[in-house]
Amino acid sequence: xxxxxxxxxxxxxxxxxxxxxxxxxxxxxxxxxxxxxxxxxxxxxxxxxxxxxxxxxxxxxxxxxxxxxxxxxxxxxxxxxxxxxxxxxxxxxxxxxxxxxxxxxxxxxxxxxxxxxxxxxxxxxxxxxxxxxxxxxxxxxxxxxxxxxxxxxxxxxxxxxxxxxxxxxxxxxxxxxxxxxxxxxxxxxxx
Numbered sequence: 001x002x003x004x005x006x007x008x009x010x011x012x013x014x015x016x017x018x019x020x021x022x023x024x025x026x027x028x029x030x031x032x033x034x035x036x037x038x039x040x041x042x043x044x045x046x047x048x049x050x051x052x053x054x055x056x057x058x059x060x061x062x063x064x065x066x067x068x069x070x071x072x073x074x075x076x077x078x079x080x081x082x083x084x085x086x087x088x089x090x091x092x093x094x095x096x097x098x099x100x101x102x103x104x105x106x107x108x109x110x111x112x113x114x115x116x117x118x119x120x121x122x123x124x125x126x127x128x129x130x131x132x133x134x135x136x137x138x139x140x141x142x143x144x145x146x147x148x149x150x151x152x153x154x155x156x157x158x159x160x161x162x163x164x165x166x167x168x169x170x171x172x173x174x175x176x177x178x179x180x181x182x183x184x185x186x187x188x189x190x191x
Contacts, residue, residue: 008052015045099124104133105163135189138169
């Protein structure tokens with residue numbers, strides 16, 4: 001970077017010298033036909049060097065970590081369950097995977113931050129025409145048996161109940177047959 005600035009300074013003084021000489025009367029008399037070329041070239045050198053010296057490009061955002069795109073948004077069992085859910089009245093409902101509570105619930109009080117709404121629900125049934133959220137669906141695996149996950153699930157259920165949006169929970173090792181899932185979903189969505 002210092003070398004680059006030194007070059008700009010050098011060319012700035014070369015341009016300044018060319019410009020100054022082009023304005024001297026003895027140079028005009030010596031090179032009457034070309035003095036204006038030196039004037040323009042000198043001015044260009046000066047202008048370009050000033051831009052190079054004082055222009056600072058916008059800083060790029062620096063990341064403290066390395067990121068890469070995931071190969072899948074959802075796991076294979078979650079995808080298979082999504083296909084099952086999408087068979088339920090597709091003319092009436094759309095099923096959206098990986099929905100943050102923040103997308104379907106508004107916090108009406110300013111008592112604390114909204115970070116509890118950044119929790120993700122596995123699926124959301126929405127009205128196909130209006131995209132109104134109608135039902136949230138969770139697909140739990142054994143990790144939801146841990147104390148911290150149970151607490152998270154209780155908080156999500158309490159928020160959904162308070163907001164008036166139904167929440168249905170299925171377990172990966174439970175009955176995930178189409179008939180059972182459809183019956184449970186439609187019963188909850190029609191409340």
